[in-house]
Amino acid sequence: MPDSTVLVLGSDPPPKLDRLTGRARVVTAEPATLAALLPTADVLLAWDFTSDAIRDAWPVRGPRPGWVHTASAGVDRLLCPALVADDTVVTNARGVFEQPIAEYVAGLVLAMAKDFHGSWERQRRRHWEHRDTRRLAGTHAVVVGSGPIGRAVGTTLKALGVTVELVGRRERTGDPQFGTVRAAEALRPLLGGADWVVCAAPLTDATRGLFGPEAFAAMRPGCRFVNVGRGPLVDEDALVAALRSGRLAGAALDVFQQEPLPPDSPLWQTPGLFVSPHMSGDTLGWREVLAAQFEENFDRWAAGEPLHNVVDKRLGYVPVR
């Protein structure tokens, strides 16, 4: 008989959870049924990490899962004061998305430097027009977010000859790879020196709206901006204004205040803005990798061992050791 119940939130179920066979009963919940099923669950797997159902379900009165794992790097969708306050352990998918996102950002930055979009537009019109484009090497990037994703982005950009300044919550000196990691309070003056600003920060109360009118005004004309963190880190109206005024020479958003981005959003057709549908970290086989990562943590949970990727619920992310 299975010892425990794993409740999986998500209508698009994960690949077969092989390691759980015979050891756990796997029950699938929809957002609408989650609250009713929670008391029966030992473990909750947030396979659908775009739903607000978990934060809506907390506080849970009576029995509830002791462990919630989310198949995402960001935990902003599920953390709520009640979940932060209780003793439920939250883990995330740290380790899965870093390298794919770093490649994606490197591709975006190169595509902007080389004006691939401009060439595509001309190709559609069968129009041959040579332009001079930018060297990437020797330019300077400010990467906001000093967790694993920001670090991977920074490492990849450095491999392409970009100088990189990493910005985290607090200043840290002596980072073996990035020297001094700057504090978020010091961000404003750093923006004026950047050719590229990449947002790879977690969404927390401290980072919400980080990129608003003041931040864009602090960037130097011709700067380009990328957001692969979470949509609410960016004031989208301010971004559009910065693009329209020419302050920003280009931008790429993979995440949005509202996802899917509504068809009537002005973002779709803002000149210089590249829109992609929250896919920067999702490379072929990612669901299998996410499932395997959960299974491995389940083994640890079943054995009473400490879990990997435990989120500091007050900070809103897994602290870097």
Add this chain to the structure above:
Amino acid sequence: MPDSTVLVLGSDPPPKLDRLTGRARVVTAEPATLAALLPTADVLLAWDFTSDAIRDAWPVRGPRPGWVHTASAGVDRLLCPALVADDTVVTNARGVFEQPIAEYVAGLVLAMAKDFHGSWERQRRRHWEHRDTRRLAGTHAVVVGSGPIGRAVGTTLKALGVTVELVGRRERTGDPQFGTVRAAEALRPLLGGADWVVCAAPLTDATRGLFGPEAFAAMRPGCRFVNVGRGPLVDEDALVAALRSGRLAGAALDVFQQEPLPPDSPLWQTPGLFVSPHMSGDTLGWREVLAAQFEENFDRWAAGEPLHNVVDKRLGYVPVR
């Protein structure tokens, strides 16, 4: 009084050639006037490297420039049997284009791996559709061309986690960076193992048409192809067929049999093919860099010192030391 005459071929003249002031008379030639002016020239600068005027002007009877410098990496446009046979020294722009082209190719490869084109198409239609894309790290590239451009491309792809096999004219073992550089005769079997095939070879009698039906048939389904060498290295009809049949999952051409690409070329609208107007190496300030490179070589010429970047006219490129 100036000692010598530098004839500049090109209607779009180079930035002011400061170092020549007082030491050389600079005369500009159009393709139509080149032959008449050649006997007056000590040095010929092929600033317009897209013209056939130089190959058409040779053999030159009587006085002629002892040195021809081309503001390009490839010398295929000017070399002809008569120029190969006489004692005129030919130099090229080696050193200017390598790193920009390597960045461009890295960008193309990432753009294909991450399907930026697919996202752009959907953006135009305001259509949100998540897709899984490819990891670049761990894939395998065959880079054809073991000169400075091929090496720079290979180095940059390696920095992104791609394994790289370099293919040159002859096999060379013990390359510090690439191990064994393969011989062009061994290319065919290598193609079957490649996720990416990048052509960065010079155009010579030995390489013309290198990528024809057999080469594309030897690639594995799903392979992607990039040409930043010269158009005639590729059989364009065979490339289109390989894309249409699905043998190739994508391709990017920066160079073409005919440039500018005519508006009625089928290449403009071949699905999966990205067309850019021969600009992979041309980053902001490239004309100034080219002019400075010529001036530096002119200093050496005026001082009777050996020139940099002397082309082996029989091989058709500057041999790697």
